[in-house]
Each structure stands twice: as structure tokens, then as C-alpha cells.
Amino acid sequence: MQSNHNYPLKNNNSFNIKASCSHIYFPSNLAELQQLPDLTATNFYILGEGSNTLFVEENAPVIIQPKFHGINIDEQAEHFLVTVGAAENWHDLVCFCLEKGINGLENLALIPGSVGAAPVQNIGAYGVEFADFCDEIQWYEFASKTLHTLVKEDCDFAYRESIFKHAFYNKGLITHVSFKFPKAWQPNLSYAGLDSLVKTSSATEVMNQVIALRSSKLPDPKVLPNAGSFFKNPVVSAVEFTQLQQRFPDIPHYPQANGEVKLAAAWLIDQAGLKGFRHQEVGVHQQQALVLVNYGSDLGCDIISLAKYVQRIVNKKFSVMLTPEVRMISAEGEQSFITLNDANPIGKLHHD
Numbered sequence: 001m002q003s004n005h006n007y008p009l010k011n012n013n014s015f016n017i018k019a020s021c022s023h024i025y026f027p028s029n030l031a032e033l034q035q036l037p038d039l040t041a042t043n044f045y046i047l048g049e050g051s052n053t054l055f056v057e058e059n060a061p062v063i064i065q066p067k068f069h070g071i072n073i074d075e076q077a078e079h080f081l082v083t084v085g086a087a088e089n090w091h092d093l094v095c096f097c098l099e100k101g102i103n104g105l106e107n108l109a110l111i112p113g114s115v116g117a118a119p120v121q122n123i124g125a126y127g128v129e130f131a132d133f134c135d136e137i138q139w140y141e142f143a144s145k146t147l148h149t150l151v152k153e154d155c156d157f158a159y160r161e162s163i164f165k166h167a168f169y170n171k172g173l174i175t176h177v178s179f180k181f182p183k184a185w186q187p188n189l190s191y192a193g194l195d196s197l198v199k200t201s202s203a204t205e206v207m208n209q210v211i212a213l214r215s216s217k218l219p220d221p222k223v224l225p226n227a228g229s230f231f232k233n234p235v236v237s238a239v240e241f242t243q244l245q246q247r248f249p250d251i252p253h254y255p256q257a258n259g260e261v262k263l264a265a266a267w268l269i270d271q272a273g274l275k276g277f278r279h280q281e282v283g284v285h286q287q288q289a290l291v292l293v294n295y296g297s298d299l300g301c302d303i304i305s306l307a308k309y310v311q312r313i314v315n316k317k318f319s320v321m322l323t324p325e326v327r328m329i330s331a332e333g334e335q336s337f338i339t340l341n342d343a344n345p346i347g348k349l350h351h352d
Contacts, residue, residue, distance in 0.1 A: 001025060001032035002067075009060055012050045014112060016225035018298040019055035021063045028067040028087075033175075034145045036064070043333040046173050048117035049089070052227055052326055056300035056340060059331040066116055068175045071096060081135060083178045086116025090123075094207065103185040103203035104133050107194070110214045112221065112228060116174040120164040121325070122157045126210055127191040131157035135180035139164075141172040148172075159262075160232050160325055170333075217288040225294040226285070230307060231265045231322040244318065265322055266290035272313045279346050282306045304328070307337070309346040 007024040010016060027033045043061035047053065068085035071093070075081075080102045084093055090113050094105045107128035117123075118130045119137055134157070137150040156163040164174070187206050189197050193213045197205065219226055233254075236244070241261040244251055248271070254262040269275065269289035276286040281297035283306070292306055311322045328335045 001027055001035050007063070009050070009055060009063070012047060012063075012065075013053050013055055014049075014051045014221035014225060014227050015054055015294050015300070015303060016221075017055045017294070017300045017303070019058055019060045019300070021060040024063040024065060026065050026067045028069070030140070030147060030175075033140050033173075036142070039064075039142065043331065044170065045329050045333055046170070048086075048114035049112065051112035051221065052117065052121060054227065054300050054303055054326050054328050055330075056304055056328050056335065057330045060329055061331055061333045064173065066173055066175060068116070073100065073102070078183055080181045080183070081178060082181065083176055084115045085176055086114060086174050088115045089113075090115055090118055097181070098203050098207060102181050104128075104179075104181040106203045106207035107188055107191070107210055109207045109210045110218075115177050119155060119157075119162055119174060119177060121160055122162050124159070126194055126213075127188050129157070129159075131155070133179045133181060134177070136178040137174055138176035138178075139168070139172050140175055143171065147175065159235070218291060219285055219287075219293060224285075226291050227326045229265075229290045230292045230324055230326055231269075231290060231310075232325050233262050233265045234268075234320050234322060235260050235262045236320065237261075240319075244320070248318075263320065268314050268318055268320060268322070269310060272310075272317045274310055274313060277310075279306060279309070284310065300328075301341075304337075304340050305342050305346055308340075308342045 003023060003025045005023055007021050009019045009021060025036060027036060039062060045061050045063055047063050047065045067087045069087050070085045071088065072083045073080060082102060091110050093115055094109045097105055107126040108123065111123055111125060119134060123130050134152045137155060139148050139150055141148055187201050189195055194209055197209055218228060235256065238259050238261060241253060252264040252267050256262055266289045274284050275289040277284045281295045282302045283293055283295060285291040285293050292303060294303065307324060315321050324337050328337055328340060
């Protein structure tokens with residue numbers, strides 16, 4: 001199994017933050033997984049492409065970066081079953097499926113990251129979530145050194161949540177993901193920006209529209225380092241929403257099946273006057289307030305300070321607490337945003 005010591009991670013996180021780990025392992029098959037050392041007494045982190053990861057310290061824990069590749073298609077009478085290695089790139093998978101006439105993932109085009117990371121976060125965009133097409137997950141358990149097959153119902157999928165962030169956290173890793181795509185397909189055009197398309201639009205036309213929308217709002221991490229949407233869209237009770245709507249009649253909102261209401265974090269940040277806000281080498285993107293960008297800092301703590309500042313200002317205006325989507329990694333492993341120190345607190349507004 002390929003592994004390295006004292007491995008630099010600047011090119012392994014889309015924020016382009018300087019960090020390094022003492023050891024990194026790249027297992028690519030079951031035998032190599034079984035060769036991994038016992039990490040039960042060691043701080044470690046399972047890394048995909050680093051597009052949803054912020055290294056908050058110069059030193060990172062031991063890293064495991066799975067390298068399972070390959071795509072297999074099983075065509076059946078009414079659907080396609082597609083099994084994909086965890087290390088495959090997500091957007092490449094979306095394009096591959098559409099090229100093969102397999103529709104369903106087009107709304108999730110251009111989301112950065114690996115296929116193996118998608119179920120952990122239950123990624124979603126433009127009215128579609130990963131869970132909508134998940135069939136099975138192949139999950140390797142460290143303790144027993146065996147592979148387990150998890151069906152969709154085993155995974156506890158919810159908005160940006162899954163069992164892999166909770167009960168199964170750091171107890172194993174995903175090697176393969178299996179999708180089930182019905183051949184009876186209709187475009188999902190319910191989300192703003194896609195509702196301008198005609199109902200007979202092809203999956204490729206939907207994907208092209210999604211790419212155009214995302215590209216118009218979201219900066220390319222290779223040009224301006226970022227991790228996409230930094231915060232989750234907050235969910236509030238019906239009572240809280242009614243109070244907010246009385247104060248802010250135009251507030252965008254999305255009623256949930258359980259009676260709660262999802263709000264648009266980008267709108268809250270924008271209305272708080274923070275779109276385009278910049279402090280030294282970090283800032284809030286000028287076109288998409290949900291994206292925090294790195295203009296040249298090497299320090300993860302600078303992003304943390306900015307995120308906590310945004311959180312404070314939004315909470316002061318709306319009494320709504322934003323929660324990050326991005327995972328915070330220190331030398332001790334993944335950390336709670338709440339417990340991280342605001343090392344370089346940002347004071348008053350400073351617009352560049």
C-alpha cells in the first residue's frame with residue numbers, strides 16, 4: 001500500500017491552507033485496507049478531495065485517503081444500477097452517466113469532491129439530494145476488518161447528515177457507492193433558476209443550466225480558494241419563522257414536511273451586509289454570500305475568525321445561528337466549530 005511520511009496537504013484542500021500530516025495512507029483494495037495500522041489510539045481523518053475540509057492548524061492528524069476507482073453499470077428492465085469507487089470525482093461521474101444515457105444526477109453537476117464523500121454529507125443542490133438515488137454503500141469496518149453492505153435505509157440520511165457523521169464516524173470508510181436510476185425519468189425543475197426550462201428539457205440541458213448557474217455564482221477553487229457553501233441553510237420552527245417573516249416579509253423560505261421552515265443562509269448573510277466583505281486575506285465572495293474565500297492566507301484560523309464573525313453578525317440581526325457545512329480538522333482530528341477558538345477576532349465591518 002502506498003503511504004508517505006510528513007506529507008504536505010496544501011494541494012489536498014480547496015482552501016489552499018498550509019498543513020501537513022505525519023502519515024498518510026492510500027488504500028486501493030480490501031487487502032490494503034486490512035494492512036492499515038490500528039488507529040484506535042491515534043487521531044486520524046478520512047480525506048476525499050478536500051473540497052469540504054478546513055485544516056485549522058498547521059499540523060493535521062494521520063490521513064487516510066481511499067483510492068478505490070472504477071464504474072460498473074448493470075442495466076435492468078426498469079432501471080440502471082451503477083456502482084462507483086469512492087475515489088472517483090463526483091462531477092466526472094455526473095457527466096459519465098449522462099453520456100451513457102443514465103439520467104438523475106444532472107441537478108448535482110459541478111459539486112466538487114469525491115463520490116465517497118457524497119453520502120457522508122448527503123450532498124444536495126437544485127432540489128435533489130444524493131439520497132434520492134442511493135441504493136447501497138460498501139463500508140469497511142476498521143474493528144472487524146470486513147466489508148459491510150448498507151442499504152439506503154441504514155444510512156440515516158437527512159439534510160447534510162448521515163450515519164457516517166455520527167454512529168459510524170471514524171469506525172470505517174466508504175469504498176464503493178451504488179446508485180439506482182429509474183429509466184422512467186422526468187426533469188426536476190422545481191428549483192429557482194431551473195424553472196425557466198421547458199418541461200421537455202433533456203438531462204443534458206438541465207445539467208448545462210446547473211453548470212451555468214453555479215459558475216455564475218460560485219468561484220472556481222483553483223482560481224480563488226474556497227470550499228463552496230460554507231454554512232448550512234438553517235432550519236427554524238414555524239413560530240420562529242412567523243416572527244422573522246413579520247420583521248422581514250421578503251425572507252426566502254422553504255417549508256419542510258415536519259412543519260419546520262428552511263431559510264436561505266446566503267440571503268441572511270447578504271441582508272446582514274456581508275456580501276463582498278473582506279478582512280485582510282479572507283472574505284465573503286462578492287457574488288455568493290454563502291461562500292467564504294481565501295485571498296492568500298496560509299492559516300486556517302483566519303477562515304475560522306471570518307466564519308465566526310459572519311455567524312455573530314447574522315445572529316445579531318436575525319436571531320438565527322448559522323452552522324458550517326465544512327469540516328474543521330486540527331491535529332487532534334475533527335473539531336466542533338463551537339469549541340474552536342476565534343484566534344484573530346474580527347471587529348467592525350471592513351468593506352474593501
